[in-house]
Amino acid sequence: MEENLTVLENKMVGVNISLFRKARGYKAEYVADELDMSEANYLKYERGEHQLTIPFIQKVAIVLKVDPIKLMTTTPSILLDKITNSPNAGVGNYIGGDLNTMDEKTQELLNRAIESTLQVNDNLVKLLEKLSREQSPNAS
Template sequence: MSDTETNENFTVLENKAIGRNISRFRKFRDKKAFEVAEYVGIGEAAYTKYERGETKITIELIQKVSEFLNIDPFTLLNVSEGHVLENITNSPIAIQTNSTFSTTNEKQNDAILTLIDNVVEMNKRIMDLLEKTGRTGN
């Protein structure tokens, strides 16, 4: 059985695929499992079972984890391997790789994470300015 399987009119999501997504985004955000577990209100051992797909993942868990990691809950359900950067930055530009994002140079990792944080912060500031000037399009 694949990670995502179609059954006539709906898609069945498997815990392992969602757990891998949660783990990838947690690591990308440079958070420890115990930090997420504490925010969710469970023990670290129980939380890591979710990441490994050993425990049935609930909507409530997805909501809490997405709040902590500051990402859209649907992203945890839909992301496929190799598209983590695109989804975490909500970029319209597809960043595709054949494996998860990694480098062997810690300085490069730090620089990339800083750049992403700066872009996200800049987007927030732009949205604030647009809201103040009444140009949000809403």
């Protein structure tokens, strides 16, 4: 069964993929090569322009050496906070600018991503409950 994410979830997970990739110091070209796709096609996933699927997220998670659940549930603002507060991070150069000043569009996207995270978590709980019921023949 292949689960598709909503448009907003796509954008949130895409932001997470991008942030985890940059945190690892990987170029988009490297990740795309590992996934056997073009860089342009891969970047469309990061921007939420392609429909993300659970199998794709799992493949990306392997390349980025991160739990796929983190890609789907980590709130981008929390991830940014961890990166910027890390004593090892060169904040100004880390992701390409001053992370403490966000334009309005970025702030709005992050706010929507946070809201979407709650929905993703609810969807994951429902999916896990469904799987649990399917695996338990005596459950009603």
